[in-house]
Amino acid sequence: MSGHVWRPLLVVLVLVGLLFVFRHYYVPDDFGVHAGGYSYGWYRQSAIQDWRWLPIRYQGRQTCVKCHADEATDLQGMPHVVIQCENCHGPANKHPKDPKKLTIDRTRELCLRCHAKLAYPSSARGGLRGIDAATHHPGEECVSCHNPHKPLLPTPAASDVNVRHDNQYCRPCHLDQVDVVTGMPHQIIYCESCHGYAGNHPTDPAKLTIDKSRTLCLTCHKNMAEHNVGRVCTTCHDPHKSSLQFLRFQP
Amino acid sequence: MMTRKEFLKKTAIVAGGVLIPVAALEVLTPERLQAIQADKAVRWGFLVDTQRCVGCGFCVKACKLENDVPYDADASRTWVERYVLTSDGQFHADSPEEGRNGFTVGAIDQNESGMLPIDPKTIEKAYFVPKLCNQCENPPCVQVCPVGATFRTPEGVVLVDRTWCIGCGYCIMACPYGARFFHPEYHTAEKCTFCYHRINDGLPSACAQACPFGARQIGDLKDPEDPVTKTIQNERVMVLKSEFGTRPQVYYVGLDWEVR
Numbered sequence: 001m002s003g004h005v006w007r008p009l010l011v012v013l014v015l016v017g018l019l020f021v022f023r024h025y026y027v028p029d030d031f032g033v034h035a036g037g038y039s040y041g042w043y044r045q046s047a048i049q050d051w052r053w054l055p056i057r058y059q060g061r062q063t064c065v066k067c068h069a070d071e072a073t074d075l076q077g078m079p080h081v082v083i084q085c086e087n088c089h090g091p092a093n094k095h096p097k098d099p100k101k102l103t104i105d106r107t108r109e110l111c112l113r114c115h116a117k118l119a120y121p122s123s124a125r126g127g128l129r130g131i132d133a134a135t136h137h138p139g140e141e142c143v144s145c146h147n148p149h150k151p152l153l154p155t156p157a158a159s160d161v162n163v164r165h166d167n168q169y170c171r172p173c174h175l176d177q178v179d180v181v182t183g184m185p186h187q188i189i190y191c192e193s194c195h196g197y198a199g200n201h202p203t204d205p206a207k208l209t210i211d212k213s214r215t216l217c218l219t220c221h222k223n224m225a226e227h228n229v230g231r232v233c234t235t236c237h238d239p240h241k242s243s244l245q246f247l248r249f250q251p
Numbered sequence: 252m253m254t255r256k257e258f259l260k261k262t263a264i265v266a267g268g269v270l271i272p273v274a275a276l277e278v279l280t281p282e283r284l285q286a287i288q289a290d291k292a293v294r295w296g297f298l299v300d301t302q303r304c305v306g307c308g309f310c311v312k313a314c315k316l317e318n319d320v321p322y323d324a325d326a327s328r329t330w331v332e333r334y335v336l337t338s339d340g341q342f343h344a345d346s347p348e349e350g351r352n353g354f355t356v357g358a359i360d361q362n363e364s365g366m367l368p369i370d371p372k373t374i375e376k377a378y379f380v381p382k383l384c385n386q387c388e389n390p391p392c393v394q395v396c397p398v399g400a401t402f403r404t405p406e407g408v409v410l411v412d413r414t415w416c417i418g419c420g421y422c423i424m425a426c427p428y429g430a431r432f433f434h435p436e437y438h439t440a441e442k443c444t445f446c447y448h449r450i451n452d453g454l455p456s457a458c459a460q461a462c463p464f465g466a467r468q469i470g471d472l473k474d475p476e477d478p479v480t481k482t483i484q485n486e487r488v489m490v491l492k493s494e495f496g497t498r499p500q501v502y503y504v505g506l507d508w509e510v511r
Contacts, residue, residue, distance in 0.1 A: 034405075040389075040393045041402055043412060057457070058317050060460055084309075084461055086313075087313070091316050113308055113354075120378065123302070125354075133355065
């Protein structure tokens with residue numbers, strides 16, 4: 001065969017040879033056919049280990065309750081017990097070493113993930129208690145009224161209407177009034193002391209009867225017995241803002 | 252006219268030229284092939300109960316944070332879809348931000364067409380469907396990879412070798428489920444790994460752990476006592492797009508015909 005065939009052929013052979021040399025050094029030793037055969041198992045074996053050694057960020061409730069037993073007790077029997085701590089508190093990573101403190105997501109948006117009312121008949125979502133975010137205290141953080149660890153409001157036994165409620169029981173609906181009284185001297189008074197026992201309000205009774213009588217105020221304010229005798233105190237005084245602006249109308 | 256001598260010479264050259272590359276290939280004996288395909292003790296499978304999903308999106312949030320998928324990027328290894336059938340026969344589906352922030356409004360996100368308000372009274376049925384990589388027994392994404400950068404592990408999880416991936420995107424196109432995407436930071440193909448680093452440490456995947464209602468469960472399909480295996484064996488389950496012959500290993504309870 002003449003030279004014009006051999007020369008290019010030689011060049012090609014050398015290139016092919018170089019390719020194999022390059023391949024030998026470039027391709028890792030563990031690259032080849034593994035489990036799965038040629039179709040699905042043609043890979044670098046140590047790539048599996050690359051995925052194996054990633055850090056675990058979400059540690060799970062079992063890890064949290066080792067130290068935070070109180071919170072775990074709080075949640076017992078509550079509907080929120082099914083929610084992982086880290087869904088709201090953020091991934092623990094190596095807490096308490098790193099990070100030392102977790103950043104809690106207290107946003108309204110977090111709660112709305114489940115509690116924005118979507119009346120879906122064929123989904124479990126339809127059965128969740130939900131609110132219309134546009135009308136239910138827009139802008140407020142849910143956690144300012146609702147305790148996410150104990151979301152169920154205390155419901156008194158129907159037979160005993162004289163069980164006194166904590167003021168926080170009233171707050172979810174009567175936000176404005178309860179917040180106004182907070183920080184005022186009257187914050188230590190039960191709402192029910194003046195407004196009457198709530199019972200199963202708003203179901204039963206539908207409306208509470210407020211005691212506006214002078215006698216009620218004089219129970220404590222005995223030295224005021226001679227002050228504007230015969231008048232109803234709340235005519236001038238706002239019981240919710242009793243301290244600084246104790247008069248409804250500035251003279 | 253070719254002489255006998257010339258013919259033999261040329262045949263030898265051609266045969267030699269063919270043999271050199273063939274010799275460089277690994278030749279597997281049937282015994283060796285059987286050995287490397289030997290049954291592993293574990294086959295990871297996933298069970299999605301769409302009846303239980305409420306669309307809270309905690310799974311997507313957990314997945315993104317666990318696996319370092321850029322949180323605000325429009326890409327996720329797992330996502331939640333919403334399907335709404337209204338009484339006028341219209342079917343609406345959406346997955347705003349892959350369901351990362353949950354579903355908090357009734358209106359359907361139509362991307363650039365804006366939000367489509369839905370009158371709750373007209374809803375015939377509505378439900379959520381969590382999606383993730385199906386970890387197919389016959390993964391088309393693996394078949395198309397030109398460099399061997401993606402593969403199925405002996406436990407049946409399809410992984411990507413980030414150091415080997417050239418970013419050609421064939422696998423992203425090949426996946427019938429749209430489960431693959433480009434990682435915005437690594438610039439390689441990215442997909443659900445069933446949280447390979449967690450399941451091998453005895454933890455459930457981040458999404459399965461984050462789900463408050465047990466709508467997502469991961470299990471060992473080779474363990475007949477595994478609750479996931481039991482459900483798949485004893486209940487009515489379905490896989491997505493079975494017509495593709497990919498043999499997905501993510502099984503769904505309560506799937507409807509509209510779900511693709």
